[in-house]
Amino acid sequence: MEVPLPGLPERVTIYEVGPRDGLQNEKAVVPVEVKAEFVARLAGAGLRTIETTSFVHPKWVPQLADAEDLLAALPPSGGAxxxxxxxxxxxLDRALANGVTEIAIFGSATETFARRNLNRTVDESIAMFEPVVARARAEGLWVRAYVSMVCGDPWEGDVPIEQVVSVSSRLMDLGCSQLSLGDTIGVGTPGQVTALIEAHVAAGIGTDRLAVHFHDTYGQALANTLAALRAGVTTVDASAGGLGGCPYAESATGNLATEDLVWMLNGLGIDTGVDLAKLAATSQWMAGRLGRPSPSRVVQALAPP
Known part of the structure; x- marks a missing residue:
């Protein structure tokens, strides 16, 4: 039943991360043909923004070593x-050579994760990103910045909000168009999420430039998403079927499942443009290719008997 609540947006943009963030942790390499069909099926279900892969060195994320092959195998996006x-x-050189028009950089709010994920300090990582963003913008690319560990870090514990905002501001000052706040290990709760967003707005990063990226480690991803929507955010990251984690943070379990998100938004009367039945069927198909059931509760509920 559709029952709207006051104070929520009429439409939410879902930023689908399944093909990249969802698959990067898989130990068995997924064939490029399967990845290409996954992206095509997601698009067919109505998801417009789909993060497809990463141009990271294959040594660090072997699952994404086929980035060029995957992009070559995808049909034109039609502007999506x-x-x-x-x-x-x-x-960036590889992205430009392959005609990519939207990129994302991935920063950290904490020193320990910056070293583990990028082998650099926070300062060094931002210095590394500076020419990337400048060149990308000069080439007319849209640039997103991720900031990870915004609610907590497995090595450093609680992360002060002002520390997150400081890193966020430095990333956005490089010239990025959007900032995704990542609760990489899923420890955040709604009050913390609300405070984080309010602090970013107070620092001049409005909700029109913010996205949220929640993991469901403690079962808080949907509650945190609702808090973010109430605070004015309208872009939410999610992964079809709840796939994914983080290869450099073992306590980072699966992403918020796109199906679970769409079910909640549908019930609130919020438009996403997504066909839930097609999306759930896509995740069931991918679960079959991976050889295990989807962790998404909605996918499980809608699965044929």
């Missing part, structure tokens, strides 16, 4: 955004 993750200038 197909961002790719770009860690450095070499990655």
């Amino acid at each position: 955004p197909r961002p790719v993750l770009v860690p450095n200038e070499r990655g």
Whole structure:
């Protein structure tokens, strides 16, 4: 039943991360043909923005070593955004050579994760991103910045809000168009999420430039999403079937499942443009290719008997 609540947006943009963030942790390499069909099925279900892959060195994320092959295998997007993750200038060179028009960089709010994920301090990582963003903008690319560990870090514990905002501001000052706040290990709760967003707005990063990226480690992803929507955010990251984690943070379990998000938004009367039945069927299909059931509760509920 559709029952709207006051104070929520009429429409939410879902930023689908399944093909990149969802698959990057898979130990068995998924064939490029399966990845291409996954992206095509997601688009067919109505998801417009789909983060497809990453131009990271294959040594670090072997699952995404086929980035060029995957992009070559995809049909034209018809203008729909197909961002790719770009860690450095070499990655940007590859993105430009393959006609990519939207990229994302991936920063950290904490020093420990910056070293583990990028082998750099926070300052060094921002210095690395500076020419990437400048060149990308000069080439007319849209640039997103991720900031990870915004609610907590497995090595450093609670992360002060002012520390997150400081890193966020430095990333946005490089010239990025959008900032995705990532609760990488899923420890955040709604009050913390609300405070984070309010602090970013107070620092001059409005909700029109913010997105949220929640993991469901403690079962809080949907509650945190609702808090973010109440605070004015209208872009939500999610992964079809709840796939994914983070290869450099073992406590980071699966992403918020896109189906679970769409079910909640449908019930609130919020438009997403997504066909839930087609999306759930896509995740069931991918679960079969991966050899295990989807962790998404909605996918499980809608699965044929």
